[in-house]
Amino acid sequence: MKQILTTGAALAALAALAACQSASPAADYSRPAPLTAAPTSPVQSSQLPPPPPPPPPVQQAAIPPAPAAPAADATPASSGAAQPAQTASAEPVKREGLVGAWKVSTGGGSCQIFMALTKWTGGYRAASRGCPGQVADVTAWDVAGGQVVLKDSGGSTVANLSSAGGQRYDGSTTGGQQISLYR
Template identity: 35%
Template structure:
């Protein structure tokens, strides 16, 4: 009986293979190739020399005037709201003296505070390694534990303050 099943299987496979060769799907390979498309007119090509660069000479010792510092609202630390580590944890949009970046503030212990991860931030926030809450104040620290910025809560989802070199800084969600 096992030989009958093997023979039937072999005959079935042969019939299937032969049926595939009889298919119309191979007939398109024998048909003539499509006619090429007529070429489109290309127009006239000209060539000329480029004009010389403009002769405006600038004095490299003269720089444009520095932008004005943005004014930050004065925050009274006495009226600032209490800050908790849970309210700081997350990802923040940071504005440092008009330049924007992002900082992640997870609640992962790191040194005396929590790990921080700046993303393409300008100095000094590019050196932030950790953060911590001290009463009503949020502080960011570098790898040596030096304070890079101090901020106070100025409402739901916002902190304002200044960097260690006096630049205004704000965090918002």
């Protein structure tokens, strides 16, 4: 009985060894041959030209003074807060119309802001690229009171912009710097 067990164990070991040896050559063929290095030319560098200057800000038309007496069908304002001024030709601001890439002119520089409809702290997700000053902190945006409001990661307002007609919005940062969004 002992001899049968020893013989069985030896045969099992030989079978396992034979299986490993027969699989070994096939494994070598399944691997790709290493690639040889290709010659490359030296890397060259040069200075890029300066970016084009930003367009001049659009001057908003003067808003006529309010009538002395309210109309009979007008409802009185419930709040003493000033409403944002808009020109008569300004179209209503819609979130869907703001999605995408925008060029920004502020503080004598230009950059880009990308706006999405993904919910984010303070409104919707935004990302600035290469912006100077406070505008570099923009991470969110929203529409409030007919204005585009740019916000930082804490939800604090960075800038308020009103429609200047077409694909342009002009306003100022909370620090008083002029800012324009345009396509």
